[in-house]
Amino acid sequence: MSPTLFWIFAAITLGFGAATLINRNPVASALSLAVSFLGLAALFTSLSATFIGIVQVLVYAGAVMVLFLFIIMLLDLKAEQRRQVRLSALIGGVVIAGLFASQVVLVLRHFPKGNHEFPPLSLPHPDAVNIGLTLFGHYNLPFQVIGVLILVASIGVVVLSKRELN
Amino acid sequence: MAYKVSRPNLTFAEKIYLPSVLAGLRITLGHLWRMLRGKTHVVMQYPEEKWDSHLPEYYRGAPTLVRDEHGRTRCVSCQLCEFICPPRAIRIKPGEIPAGDKFGKVEKYPAEFDIDMLRCIYCGLCQEVCPEQAIFLQKQYALTGTARTQLMHNKEKLLEMGGIKTGLVNKWNEKK
Amino acid sequence: MNAILQFLHPLIDPASIPFLLWTTLAKSIGLLCIVLVMVSYTVYAERRVSSLIQDRLGPNRTGFPLSLFGNLFGIKWRDWSPILGGLGQPIADAVKLLLKEEFTPAFVKKFYFWIAPGLGIGAAIVSLAVIPFGSKIWGVDMVIANIDIGPLFVFAISSLGVYGIVLAGWSSNSKYPFLGAVRSTSQLISYELSLGLSVVPLFMIVGKLNLVDLVSYQVQNGWMILPGITAAKPHLPGTLGSYLIIVPILISFIVFTIAMFAETNRLPFDLPEGETELVGGYHTEYSSLKFALFFLGEYTAMITGSSFIVTLFLGAWHFPGIPEGGAPSLAGLLLGFVNIGVFFVKVIAFLLFFIAIRWTLPRFRYDQLMKLGWIYFFEIALVNIFLTALILAFVP
Numbered sequence: 085m086s087p088t089l090f091w092i093f094a095a096i097t098l099g100f101g102a103a104t105l106i107n108r109n110p111v112a113s114a115l116s117l118a119v120s121f122l123g124l125a126a127l128f129t130s131l132s133a134t135f136i137g138i139v140q141v142l143v144y145a146g147a148v149m150v151l152f153l154f155i156i157m158l159l160d161l162k163a164e165q166r167r168q169v170r171l172s173a174l175i176g177g178v179v180i181a182g183l184f185a186s187q188v189v190l191v192l193r194h195f196p197k198g199n200h201e202f203p204p205l206s207l208p209h210p211d212a213v214n215i216g217l218t219l220f221g222h223y224n225l226p227f228q229v230i231g232v233l234i235l236v237a238s239i240g241v242v243v244l245s246k247r248e249l250n
Numbered sequence: 251m252a253y254k255v256s257r258p259n260l261t262f263a264e265k266i267y268l269p270s271v272l273a274g275l276r277i278t279l280g281h282l283w284r285m286l287r288g289k290t291h292v293v294m295q296y297p298e299e300k301w302d303s304h305l306p307e308y309y310r311g312a313p314t315l316v317r318d319e320h321g322r323t324r325c326v327s328c329q330l331c332e333f334i335c336p337p338r339a340i341r342i343k344p345g346e347i348p349a350g351d352k353f354g355k356v357e358k359y360p361a362e363f364d365i366d367m368l369r370c371i372y373c374g375l376c377q378e379v380c381p382e383q384a385i386f387l388q389k390q391y392a393l394t395g396t397a398r399t400q401l402m403h404n405k406e407k408l409l410e411m412g413g414i415k416t417g418l419v420n421k422w423n424e425k426k
Numbered sequence: 427m428n429a430i431l432q433f434l435h436p437l438i439d440p441a442s443i444p445f446l447l448w449t450t451l452a453k454s455i456g457l458l459c460i461v462l463v464m465v466s467y468t469v470y471a472e473r474r475v476s477s478l479i480q481d482r483l484g485p486n487r488t489g490f491p492l493s494l495f496g497n498l499f500g501i502k503w504r505d506w507s508p509i510l511g512g513l514g515q516p517i518a519d520a521v522k523l524l525l526k527e528e529f530t531p532a533f534v535k536k537f538y539f540w541i542a543p544g545l546g547i548g549a550a551i552v553s554l555a556v557i558p559f560g561s562k563i564w565g566v567d568m569v570i571a572n573i574d575i576g577p578l579f580v581f582a583i584s585s586l587g588v589y590g591i592v593l594a595g596w597s598s599n600s601k602y603p604f605l606g607a608v609r610s611t612s613q614l615i616s617y618e619l620s621l622g623l624s625v626v627p628l629f630m631i632v633g634k635l636n637l638v639d640l641v642s643y644q645v646q647n648g649w650m651i652l653p654g655i656t657a658a659k660p661h662l663p664g665t666l667g668s669y670l671i672i673v674p675i676l677i678s679f680i681v682f683t684i685a686m687f688a689e690t691n692r693l694p695f696d697l698p699e700g701e702t703e704l705v706g707g708y709h710t711e712y713s714s715l716k717f718a719l720f721f722l723g724e725y726t727a728m729i730t731g732s733s734f735i736v737t738l739f740l741g742a743w744h745f746p747g748i749p750e751g752g753a754p755s756l757a758g759l760l761l762g763f764v765n766i767g768v769f770f771v772k773v774i775a776f777l778l779f780f781i782a783i784r785w786t787l788p789r790f791r792y793d794q795l796m797k798l799g800w801i802y803f804f805e806i807a808l809v810n811i812f813l814t815a816l817i818l819a820f821v822p
């Protein structure tokens with residue numbers, strides 16, 4: 085993989101990720117999130133994980149879209165833009181973020197394997213097949229359990245929202 | 251009051267809708283096929299084929315001024331049409347016919363007679379109100395121009411479009 | 427450029443990069459040219475076929491008046507416009523749209539208002555990259571990007587296209603585009619589900635998630651929806667399973683086609699625009715070139731959709747009796763082009779079907795549309811997957 089492109093996509097991912105937080109306008113913020121996911125997808129693709137890269141776009145693009153609609157429908161955009169940042173909150177945020185970042189750096193520095201360069205993966209199957217085999221083979225039971233769990237959750241949502249109508 | 255609308259009982263084939271899609275397609279494609287074989291003739295290719303010969307007698311095209319068989323402009327400049335014209339398309343400037351003239355008895359004639367065809371709505375009220383049978387909506391319908399002024403019909407243009415109309419009541423002749 | 431390729435194919439042999447680069451570039455430009463010309467003539471065909479269906483003639487005046495060139499090149503050009511009547515219409519339309527006043531209302535959110543039209547058409551064009559539009563020419567695969575997850579790529583990119591619509595509606599900052607955008611977004615998101623689910627049976631049958639593999643499967647075993655007739659070696663007294671499997675394929679074909687109509691905003695699902703009744707829709711505030719981009723984007727999406735259907739169900743470039751091209755010889759070269767031609771003929775046939783349907787069915791009511799998407803097609807597509815699995819597992 086070419087390091088230049090890695091840096092470009094990494095910059096896109098991180099830059100738009102930061103823009104998501106910084107932007108006053110919630111719509112701009114949601115869009116930055118989408119672009120950031122695109123950058124991430126490109127990084128996955130470069131690791132030969134095309135499946136994850138595309139699913140990243142497929143799932144999150146849809147998710148951000150819904151988020152987007154919620155913003156438009158439910159939020160008062162003008163009030164959101166006028167909102168002032170309190171200095172104490174700002175300082176607190178910066179301190180916490182700084183602590184977290186320094187911890188990440190410390191851990192990585194003392195993790196020798198982080199400095200190795202990995203050879204490119206050469207898998208017997210395309211990665212979609214690998215993921216399928218792993219999910220439905222080795223992790224079959226947890227996968228089914230999670231499926232049932234999500235089903236219960238969505239049925240719960242339907243039941244709750246129905247009751248409100250009556 | 252609420253009405254109870256009775257819904258038709260649909261059969262299974264109607265419910266799944268696909269058979270009716272096919273039936274509909276048969277109709278549309280049938281039309282397409284007939285058209286492609288040249289079996290349908292409903293459209294007139296306008297500039298080449300015109301419907302002039304099919305125009306009915308009462309067709310209301312552009313208003314025009316007519317002359318009688320003696321070559322007199324029938325209009326006596328009474329300005330009734332100017333008053334009745336709903337969009338005020340007509341402007342008339344009356345002129346006097348000198349006493350010694352052949353048509354001296356008529357006394358008035360239109361010195362200027364303009365119809366703004368950008369305003370005219372082809373209503374025919376001017377023709378209906380005219381006491382002199384001087385203005386007629388004839389069969390010219392394709393008026394085009396590249397400038398606004400070209401659609402301001404003046405007296406000459408109106409007379410040229412109108413031509414001579416005979417067989418009308420010529421009340422001024424009897425009084426002569 | 428080399429860097430990009432190495433980025434995308436880490437395992438590639440560096441020596442073959444320039445070749446790959448040039449062929450990819452040539453394929454992209456070639457496909458783009460074909461598709462853009464097709465887009466403009468689809469608009470023309472839409473008008474012409476529509477009017478023929480309605481017993482009218484349609485635009486038949488704007489021919490190519492070659493006589494305008496006078497005695498250019500020493501040839502006396504004949505005026506062909508009565509014969510090529512109407513074929514110049516797309517050019518006239520384009521000129522008209524370009525010369526119209528580019529009007530941006532003062533109240534719009536400029537930045538989003540400007541990027542929205544590009545997103546829609548961009549998404550439609552990019553999805554074409556994974557569609558195998560021909561067999562091979564001189565050993566080069568006629569697909570721009572042969573990736574292992576072709577259909578997912580198409581769905582992912584077309585889900586990005588929704589952003590164009592919703593951004594247009596939101597940034598126009600007025601109520602009709604906004605309502606139009608919300609209407610379209612919910613329609614597109616709903617039908618994306620059945621669209622995605624309905625193709626799953628195909629890939630269960632083929633066992634791979636690669637469109638090129640899917641096409642070679644169809645070349646060997648016959649087209650997806652017409653397996654018996656079009657197979658290379660018709661093995662007609664087949665097993666019970668090979669007959670039964672046609673049922674889920676047909677179901678998924680119907681569901682996919684209908685969902686594709688909804689995704690491309692075609693009648694009977696054209697509520698996003700509702701040209702006559704619903705005040706335009708998301709592009710109400712757009713004019714001139716930006717409107718043209720939306721308009722052409724829609725037709726590009728139609729072409730992408732038809733190509734996708736043709737690839738998935740109708741055997742892509744394969745036609746019984748026409749062998750696969752690609753051998754490095756004159757015959758192979760010609761066959762390669764014939765294969766591409768077959769593909770586009772199929773796409774055009776499907777586009778004509780799109781147009782004929784437009785004048786056949788009335789528009790659905792909005793609640794009917796949602797009910798159809800969520801209650802019927804979604805469930806049908808899901809059950810269809812199980813059906814396919816059962817047949818594949820238990821019927822030999």
Ligand code: SF4
Nearest residue numbers: 335370371373374376
């Ligand atoms: S036809 Fe009607 S509108 Fe036209 S000039 Fe006569 S009165 Fe006026």
Ligand code: SF4
Nearest residue numbers: 325326328329331380
């Ligand atoms: S055209 Fe008739 S109504 Fe009009 S001024 Fe002349 S005579 Fe009077």
